Amino acid sequence: MKTIDYRSDTLTEPTEAMRDAMRDAAVGDDQYGEDPTANQLEELAAQKLSKEAGLFTPSGMMANLAALMTHAQRGDSVILDDQQHIFTSEAGSVSSIAGLLPRLVQSENGVMDPGDVEFVMKNAYPPVTVVCSENTHNMSGGTVITPGELGALAEVVHSCGAKLHLDGARIFNAAVALDIDASEIAAEVDSVMFCLSKGLSAPVGSVLVGDADFISQARKVRKMLGGAMRQAGVLAAAGIVALDDMVDRLEEDHRNARRLAEGIVGLGVFEVDLDTVQTDMVNVDGASRGWSAERMVKELKALGILVNGRPPSRVRMVVNRHHSETDIDETLNRVASLM
Ligand SMILES: Cc1ncc(COP(=O)(O)O)c(C=O)c1O
Numbered sequence: 277m278k279t280i281d282y283r284s285d286t287l288t289e290p291t292e293a294m295r296d297a298m299r300d301a302a303v304g305d306d307q308y309g310e311d312p313t314a315n316q317l318e319e320l321a322a323q324k325l326s327k328e329a330g331l332f333t334p335s336g337m338m339a340n341l342a343a344l345m346t347h348a349q350r351g352d353s354v355i356l357d358d359q360q361h362i363f364t365s366e367a368g369s370v371s372s373i374a375g376l377l378p379r380l381v382q383s384e385n386g387v388m389d390p391g392d393v394e395f396v397m398k399n400a401y402p403p404v405t406v407v408c409s410e411n412t413h414n415m416s417g418g419t420v421i422t423p424g425e426l427g428a429l430a431e432v433v434h435s436c437g438a439k440l441h442l443d444g445a446r447i448f449n450a451a452v453a454l455d456i457d458a459s460e461i462a463a464e465v466d467s468v469m470f471c472l473s474k475g476l477s478a479p480v481g482s483v484l485v486g487d488a489d490f491i492s493q494a495r496k497v498r499k500m501l502g503g504a505m506r507q508a509g510v511l512a513a514a515g516i517v518a519l520d521d522m523v524d525r526l527e528e529d530h531r532n533a534r535r536l537a538e539g540i541v542g543l544g545v546f547e548v549d550l551d552t553v554q555t556d557m558v559n560v561d562g563a564s565r566g567w568s569a570e571r572m573v574k575e576l577k578a579l580g581i582l583v584n585g586r587p588p589s590r591v592r593m594v595v596n597r598h599h600s601e602t603d604i605d606e607t608l609n610r611v612a613s614l615m
Contacts, residue, residue, distance in 0.1 A: 280603050281582040282593035285446075285529070285556055288477040289598070293521060294514035301513035306332075306505045313509030317516050321483035324519060325447075325468055326459035329491035331484045332512055334503050336445050337366045339469035339484040340408075341374060342497040346490055347406040347439040347467070350375030355396055355407040357383035359415035361443055362408055373501075379404060385552060386413025387425050390432045397436040407433045410443040411450045411461060417549070417592070418533075418557030420450045426464035439466040445482070446474060449555040452526045466490070475526050475556055475596055476518035480511045525597065529556040532604050533595040539608040545615055546572075556595050563589040579610040 281287055290298070304310030318330035333339040340362050348354060354370060356363045358380040362370055370376050379400050381392045388409065397404045409429060411421040426442070433440045442465040444450070444458075451458035462468045467486035472478035484494055498504055505511075537553040540546055540560060547561040560583070562572045569585035576583050576591070583591040595604070 277580040278606075279580045279582060280599070280607050282595065282599075283582050283584045285474040285594045285596045287598070288475065288596045290479045290514050291477055291517065291522070294478060294517045297513040297517050298510050301509040303507035303509035306508040307499075311507060311509045311512070313516070314505070314512040317512035317519075318483065320516060320519055321470075322485050324458060325462040325470075325485045327462060327468070327485040328488040329485065331491050331494050331498060332505075332508060332515070333482050333484060333498055334480060334505065336443070336469055336471045336473075336482040337369070338498065338501055338503045339482045340366065340441075340443055341369050341501060342494045342503070343441045343467050343469060343484055343486075344370060344374045344376060344406060344408075345497045345500075346494040347441060348374070348376055349405070351377075351402055352405040353377045353379050353400045353402050355379045355381060355393055355404050357381055357386065357388050357410070359383065359386070359413070360408060360410045361414055361445070362410075364415065376406075377402060383413070385416040385419040386410055386421050388429060390428045393429060394432040394436065397432070397438065404436070404438050406439045406441055408441045408443060409465070410445070412446045412453075412555050414445070414557070415586075417552040417559035418446065418449065418555035418594075419552050420453045420554045422454065423456070423460050423464050426461065430464045440464070441466065442468045444468045445471040446555065448523045449475060449526050449530070452523065453530060453555050472515040472518045475529055476522040477597060478511075478514040478518040481515050483515070526556065529595045529597065529599075530554075532599055532601060533558050535601065536593065536595060536604045536607060539604065540611060543608065543612050543615060545611055558593045558595070559586060559590050560593060561590045575614065576611075579613065581607055581610060
């Protein structure tokens with residue numbers, strides 16, 4: 277029985293074009309600013325998001341951390357929603373390394389109420405110098421935040437003298453879902469981190485973009501974090517292919533995620549909030565069946581379907597380019613056997 281693995285879009289493997297580009301990449305020492313391919317990737321990323329400059333990092337977590345440490349000083353407060361990856365899944369680096377005090381607000385599928393944010397900003401001590409948003413919003417099932425919603429948040433953040441950073445690990449999924457250019461989303465925020473290594477299929481890396489001064493300071497922070505690289509062009513080459521060739525096809529992942537979600541709802545075995553199925557993720561809930569997340573992971577694994585648990589009762593399924601419509605239908609057949 278073929279294993280169908282929906283644990284993450286990070287499982288995507290580099291394409292043949294990426295492997296060719298990596299082998300042929302022109303390289304130099306990136307710490308001397310002499311890697312032409314890394315420089316090209318940073319310029320391309322900045323251009324795609326209409327920002328002045330970019331910084332290639334080994335991971336999205338490092339890019340988020342570098343952004344926070346550049347926008348804020350140790351001892352400042354940072355506003356996050358309580359389901360954001362930076363808070364839930366980055367090993368506490370926001371506090372233990374950046375030295376920031378998280379001020380948590382609730383969000384509705386990743387959208388924070390600007391009034392709630394303003395209240396915290398006006399009353400918090402130490403002062404809030406940076407606010408983070410996440411688009412798409414992973415914990416909510418890959419939900420999309422519109423430029424209008426981000427713009428309303430940016431207005432209160434800026435009026436209180438703080439900066440708005442976007443964890444845009446999947447900003448291109450958001451842009452494809454909204455059928456807009458990713459730069460329209462980026463225009464509302466001061467800095468954006470996005471991942472090359474998720475649905476875009478590059479093996480390693482993220483890019484942080486923002487204005488030239490910010491990126492120049494973030495470059496120093498990346499070095500403080502041990503993230504400065506040498507012949508980084510070998511990795512950046514795959515990133516360039518990811519940006520050039522892999523963005524538009526995300527639509528196919530979104531279509532397959534929808535097919536999977538509607539199929540599961542149709543079977544009536546588990547519940548899915550179809551309103552949240554906007555990109556490549558499907559959060560499946562076993563509560564109506566009395567199943568815990570742990571049990572769902574186990575029972576689905578026995579059917580050759582791998583998923584990540586979202587306790588207490590949900591699992592996350594992420595569709596990526598290695599899944600065909602046939603895989604989706606095969607998944608539904610196997611889930612049907614639980615009826
Ligand atoms: C929303 C979000 N932000 C940041 C990251 C971190 O990216 P990386 O795994 O490259 O550090 C992830 C990874 O899954 C993510 O989902």
